[in-house]
Amino acid sequence: MTKAPKIDETEHVAPEFELQSFLPYRLAVLADAVSQSIAELYSERFALNRAEWRILAALGDEPNMTGKQLSAYTTLDKMQVSRAVNAMLDRSLLIRSENPADRRNMVLCLSDQGQELLSQVIPVVQEREKFLLEALTETEQTMFEVASRKIHEKAKQLLDH
Amino acid sequence: MTKAPKIDETEHVAPEFELQSFLPYRLAVLADAVSQSIAELYSERFALNRAEWRILAALGDEPNMTGKQLSAYTTLDKMQVSRAVNAMLDRSLLIRSENPADRRNMVLCLSDQGQELLSQVIPVVQEREKFLLEALTETEQTMFEVASRKIHEKAKQLLDH
């Protein structure tokens, strides 16, 4: 009984790989869909872009931040902050004051108009967040948050060189 | 006993809102960090951009797709596919053939070089995926996947108008 020659199936055959089940791809697609579903709210109804929305929310949560603090809070870089802040100053959504202790710092907070705008945006985006989270039980929500945080920590390890 | 006048605390005070715990923000930041940690692998070592990497992986998983099928598989739009495909044809990573049944369709598959490149990229990105997933137990991984899928379904409901 002669053996049939075995075909080497590994030659030119890439390892099994399915994009659909690749975590980074899945996360990108998910975040993209979720982002879009929120962005359409603050951009269309309130003429904010992503950076402006983040800064608005950040200063609503914690007033009197400097550019650098805003950058850390929102994960935007200093240029994005600078540009968005200027656009928002033009629209009188922010008030910029000097820090007498260190005049390199700009100290920013929301104007009454900014507060007003924020208080209009928040319920709208929160409603949408609630809709998205209806997909999950409370337990699932908690686990999802915990897992997200853990993966994020790992990813940050990689990016801090 | 005269009542002290109550201060209306809702005036000009936005509802409680913390960007850090807002699901869409958390997801965006997470996906961004994870994406970056993978992109630095395929872009630096293999000179691929995101669209090219997705197409490479897609055709490795399922050869002989048309542009439209690739677009659906990778969630890239037809222009992004067209551009990436042309760049990859220039690098001889793909083979384009005509579909005699409908000559509007281009049918694409990986060349030997494309296969070879893919088989180099896969272990590298899989290793990184594994590193990221070490953050989670198997149970957590499963729950995370399930939860992701559920949220994604909800988000797609919103985007399909």
Next chain:
DNA sequence: TATTGTTATACTCTATAACTATA
């Protein structure tokens, strides 16, 4: 000399839509 924030510039991405070739 280092830091905060601004500006300039170039590059990449994205979005719209006009265009071609097929059907």
Next chain:
DNA sequence: TATAGTTATAGAGTATAACAATA
């Protein structure tokens, strides 16, 4: 007329680095 894919072009977003003011 509708579809697959291409091209053109403009706008948005991003990245680098030079710059001014201040410490």
